[in-house]
Amino acid sequence: MRTTGTSATSTPKLMRGGPADDPALSPHTGWTRAHWEHLADGMLDAVRPYATPHQALIHLPGPASGSGRHSDGLEGYARTFLLAAFRIAGAGGTGGTAALAERYARGLVAGTDPASPERWPRMSECNQAKVEAASIALALHETRPWIWDRLDGPAQGRVVDWLSEMVGAEVPDNNWVWFQAIVEAFLRSVGGPWEQADIEHTLARTETWYAGGGWYADGADTPPPLRNFDHYSGWALHLYPLWYCRISGEAAEPGLADRYRSRLRDYLTDLQHLVGADGSPLHQGRSLTYRHAAAAPFWSDQIFGAQALAPGLTRRIGSGMLRYFTERGSLDRHGLLSLGWYGEHLPIRQSYSGPASPYWASKGFAGLLLPADHPVWTAVEEPLPVERGDFVRTLHAPGWIASGTRADGIVRIANHGSDHADQGPVSQHAYDPFYCRWAYSTATGPELGGPGPVAGPDGVTRPSTPDLDLPGGPLDSHVALVDTEGRPSHRRPLHRLAVSGASAASQHRACRPGRDGEDGPWLTTGSVLRGSWEVRAVRVDGDAPGSLLRIGGWAVAGRQPPAQRTGADRAVARTEDGLEAHAVALHGPLRPGVRSSTGRTSYGPHAATVHLESQREPHPGEVYVAAIALGRAVGAVPEATVHEAAGQQGVDVRVAWPDGHTDVLRLDRFSEPPTPSKGS
Structure with missing residues (x-):
């Protein structure tokens, strides 16, 4: 196959004896x-x-x-x-x-x-x-x-x-x-x-x-x-x-x-x-x-x-x-x-x-x-x-920033605009891993919960509730406050704040599974993309007694369990075909980790998800910054510094990329999002 960045494939039975490839017409x-x-x-x-x-x-x-x-x-x-x-x-x-x-x-x-x-x-x-x-x-x-x-x-x-x-x-x-x-x-x-x-x-x-x-x-x-x-x-x-x-x-x-x-x-x-x-x-x-x-x-x-x-x-x-x-x-x-x-x-x-x-x-x-x-x-x-060639593209309507890298052919998005949420209370069953993640790509899929469909009392077989029954709950490409019982918050509904250039930001209440969505502090999150990396910043506005902040990176999967490595500030997982996920602490007291799972993603039976977790309960107004990467040649880690924004309306996260480029990601202080009437 002539495309780049692929794992080994085989000719399916249906195509054996079929037409010959034409490399001149279809290079x-x-x-x-x-x-x-x-x-x-x-x-x-x-x-x-x-x-x-x-x-x-x-x-x-x-x-x-x-x-x-x-x-x-x-x-x-x-x-x-x-x-x-x-x-x-x-x-x-x-x-x-x-x-x-x-x-x-x-x-x-x-x-x-x-x-x-x-x-x-x-x-x-x-x-x-x-x-x-x-x-x-x-x-x-x-x-x-x-x-x-x-x-x-x-x-x-x-x-x-x-x-x-x-x-x-x-x-x-x-x-x-x-x-x-x-x-x-x-x-x-x-x-x-x-x-x-x-x-x-x-x-x-x-x-x-x-x-x-x-x-x-x-x-x-x-x-x-x-x-x-x-x-x-x-x-x-x-x-x-x-x-x-x-x-x-x-x-x-x-x-x-x-x-x-x-x-x-x-x-x-x-x-x-x-x-x-x-x-x-x-x-x-x-x-x-x-x-x-x-x-x-x-x-x-x-x-x-x-x-x-x-x-x-x-x-x-x-x-x-x-x-x-x-x-x-x-x-x-x-x-x-x-x-x-x-x-x-x-x-x-x-x-x-x-x-x-x-x-x-x-x-x-x-x-x-x-x-x-x-x-x-x-x-x-x-x-x-x-x-x-490499690109970063702003997709204003869905609230996405897309980054593509020519070296491995992977496209990733940072999601700050789409959660498929209707108006009304948020419940446990409202969470949806296909929409609520902070990031999606062409090389990974979210971990899905449950061993598979279950038979109901009417004899009809239906899927189990996706994602929520995973040990530790949603993790990959996710941001959550995790309570003392290990239950993570979720994002739905999110409120878009900004989508511009290489960066985007959104805000949501840290909703607890099975609750009405009004029991957690507000989290303001922002992303800036370049190459294989996303710099993801999180601001916690409000008290989170007994909770830890968790920032999930990518879930990479393959036929064999991905190799894992953790250090003082970084977690890495690598598949047998060279796809790597990195989660690196850039600002705030964060410790790295990797979680393994089996049968949870669409990309292979064995998956590993890199993540970072705060070493203590976040203080109100505290900012955490992580570098999240997915690719086959991820390159050097960007650096980030946090500064009070002009007028003290929030903070600026200044990102210095290895190639000399600089981005500034603004995380404003929390303000209650407006609730416009329908049709406004």
Whole structure:
């Protein structure tokens, strides 16, 4: 593999005997359109043994989602139909795709027949059916000449009848509104029922979630600044609006497609910086088992003509992601996508995750819609931003600072703006390791709690509460006050203070698990990034009787337990392939440590997390500073000094970097954050 900074990989069974790499056309990944077609065909063949006789339900092996097995069978059909649709339409219905179209047409007819033993759950019976209806509608639009147009009148009528339950239906106030708009756009295009009010509601809600710079927050009825940021911004809130315009054609609202294209351009200008040289997307947010669906907004750039990135860069990103996951075991020995990140890792599940849920990764194959002679397939691959050189980039909308290093191809972010918290009391179950950490990267994932899903009294298997049942609680990329019983505080909700240049700062109350969030002092934290290092400063405002301050660094993982080393002021963990995590005390009485865990991260069975802990209870107003590093060549440690700020409104943390550059990080004295009314 030609990407940098990767561990050893092996060729998966599904790719053996496949197309040869083309280093001239694809100098970074070697992959061509033929690799995509070969993999798509193999994935679609792999699910066939699990289909019901008429192909309407695909019951893949694994624990059921919270919606139950019937819904999961529909999910198996709908999400693989999306992959089949891209393959069929991109090939113009020729070759082996004709049989594929026939197969999914049979399933469509049986699934929408209320008298069929393979009938799909209706939306009035199962909320999850609304999600899957959007994939079916989108796939039907793309395959219209080969499937829809060949159905007889009664069959078309039953499809319309099944989809029509979406009209006027209630949907959650987040990306789900677009499932409704997509379904109704298709219904409108075939003469079925639809409601203008539903479309207007979708468009209006989407505007309230637009945070600027191309970024959308995924719902949440909270006052600005918005803070629900993750991959849904790209694989849902950019994908569906433009597809709505594509399905609607001339019926689309004037200027809507131009508006959404412009926002996609801005978004991808940022998003390209959040892809590692090995092809990994940022490991942050929920539904990460969708994996290479993260490539969907990049393909959308070419499909919808936004023209944010060069075609060769688009394919380099898409092929890099697909090869990254494929070579690391995302497909099991049967050729099925597992619940996990590399191979199966069940703690990554959410309650809505079922055996077929990972097949939303089909969105990452959207580029197959583009013909073989499109520049996205014929242009020479171009390097990623992190392959061109080191960078520090401010992402204002989500409140992130990103740092990429060319030497190891890793991208890291410091997070001071996104926690996925709605308004209201904070409880133990509100903590979410996919959103609340201070840092995320393309080479590490948070430690997740619990041995895996547990069976509930209703017989449905669900994930255990992530993270909180780890011995010692959340640690990696975390800041907490730890009480006398060893219980750490958590961050949610956070209040953004500043995001500028290479630095960002936020504030939160040190909430105790299971309490109402009003029992701890306020912590003001700030980060400044350069190269492999983050200098993280913490100011404690208030009394913390009996508590110690803990600053967690990165959790690095591998097949073997990482090597560990601690000294007077530093903790280091190193994986067998050379990935290192460092936590160094720069200011304040801090002692280093390393915690080991097994089966907790998506990056390997064995993990080690470096951290620092205060040697005594923090004094009110006391400032602690740590240097946190992740990389394969982290370099010399920066230095930091703390000074009273002008006017004694806080402190300035002056950071002197080994290359002579200097940054100043301001930690103002605590002031109660404002509580604006909704919509203000």
